Amino acid sequence: MQLxxxxxxxxxxxxxxPAFAGIExxxxxxxxxxxxxxxxxxxxxxxxxxxxxxxGSNAELAQDLRKKAYEQVKxxxxxxxxxxxxxxxxxxxxxxxxxxxxxxxFLWAGPLIFLLIAFVVLWRIGRTRGKxxxxxxxxxxxxxxxxxxxxxxxxENKES
Numbered sequence: 508m509q510l511x512x513x514x515x516x517x518x519x520x521x522x523x524x525p526a527f528a529g530i531e532x533x534x535x536x537x538x539x540x541x542x543x544x545x546x547x548x549x550x551x552x553x554x555x556x557x558x559x560x561x562x563g564s565n566a567e568l569a570q571d572l573r574k575k576a577y578e579q580v581k582x583x584x585x586x587x588x589x590x591x592x593x594x595x596x597x598x599x600x601x602x603x604x605x606x607x608x609x610x611x612x613f614l615w616a617g618p619l620i621f622l623l624i625a626f627v628v629l630w631r632i633g634r635t636r637g638k639x640x641x642x643x644x645x646x647x648x649x650x651x652x653x654x655x656x657x658x659x660x661x662x663e664n665k666e667s
Contacts, residue, residue: 535580543580544577548561550602551601551603552602553568555567576589599611
């Protein structure tokens with residue numbers, strides 16, 4: 508019984524392990540440096556997480572990118588210089604808003620292309636269904652009369 512309690516305790520403690528992770532604290536010489544650092548970390552994408560910026564990611568690569576951004580800002584590099592270094596090293600994907608150029612054209616035009624394809628498909632489906640319903644055989648009077656008689660017979664059989 509004691510072993511199972513020990514295993515349970517170890518399991519619970521292992522779930523809380525991320526709470527013991529270190530918090531990065533950086534000091535800056537000027538408020539301008541701190542502003543540049545914060546802006547950079549919020550605008551650069553974590554390449555591991557992809558949907559998070561490096562400010563909010565706990566991935567090791569994000570930690571390294573934050574450290575590199577801090578070092579460069581402390582060296583007096585401008586925001587553009589730090590971004591240029593990141594793009595040179597990791598490509599345009601590190602940016603949330605990549606520039607429009609030949610290599611990133613699909614990123615910008617892709618959603619519009621998919622939307623146009625969806626509209627064309629829906630339009631063709633609608634046209635096809637419209638033709639099918641208009642080409643259906645009209646119901647003649649004889650068929651309607653047969654249906655009425657069948658319904659009346661069914662009602663008479665229920666009543667009796």
